[in-house]
Amino acid sequence: MLSFVPFIFVLNFIGPLSALQDNDSSICLLTDAPNQCGAFCLSALHPLIDDNFHSQVKLDRIEQGVESLKNASEGHFGSVNSQIKNEFQSLLTKMEISMLIDGQLLEVYKKLEARLNGTEGQLRMFESKxxxxxLELKNQLSAFQKTLLEIPSTIYYKIKYPKFELIGSRYFYIEHYIKKTWDEAAxxxxxxxxxxxxxxxPEELTAVMSKFFRWSYWTGIKRLKEDGEYISTASGKPATVFKAPFSFGGSDIGGPCVLLRGVGMFEFPCNDExxxxxxxxNET
Incomplete structure (x- = not known):
């Protein structure tokens, strides 16, 4: 930097010197410029040298500061970069763990769902059973309740009608050993x-006749003399069930009582035993 200053100064000095050569009255020839102008040049260049020195010191300081700043920045950015890398790696690790956990959870979910579906199927089967x-218990309970309701009736009939037996849905007594006239039997x-x-x-009539082991039995059916209608003497209602064949309309041998035989129903004299x-x- 300093090597250019004397050259610039010499150029500047030669310029005025050539001007003096044009003026014959004021020509000053330098025969030994370094010796003749050294002190002057040094004194003139001294401020520039000082400024250059100070500038160089400042420049060195700036370069040192930049270098220091660069080193600090590199250290800081290196630290930040390392931290970012570590955090990124940690995040990747967490993501991998999360994906692994998600996969495991998905597998567990699928297994639970399969078990749940199986359990639901078993529950539906259990509910059906x-x-x-x-339903079976309800039916059994209903039958048991019906039996309980029938027990008092059975006991009642057994007490009140000890000789009667249940045939179909009603109680009957069939006298197989003692003969009586119709009025005596009634x-x-x-x-x-x-x-x-x-x-x-007819089903009830058939069930009663299945108990027979005699030839003929008096019934409660009787023909009215007024209009010839056959009624049940128990209820007073018209008789509707007969055993065919049936001899209607009175007979020469008497009547109007109805006798039941294995081969049909017949009018017969009421005083016959x-x-x-x-x-x-007395409902029928």
């Missing part, structure tokens, strides 16, 4: 708490 068992049934029997339906059938109620 329980419903079937409950009186005997009344003494037992019942009536000479009529029948609700026969076995007989009683019923406990």
């Amino acid at each position: 329980m419903e079937a068992q409950l 009186e005997t049934c009344r003494e037992m708490g019942g009536y000479l029997a009529a029948f609700e339906n 026969k076995y007989f059938i009683c019923q406990s109620d």
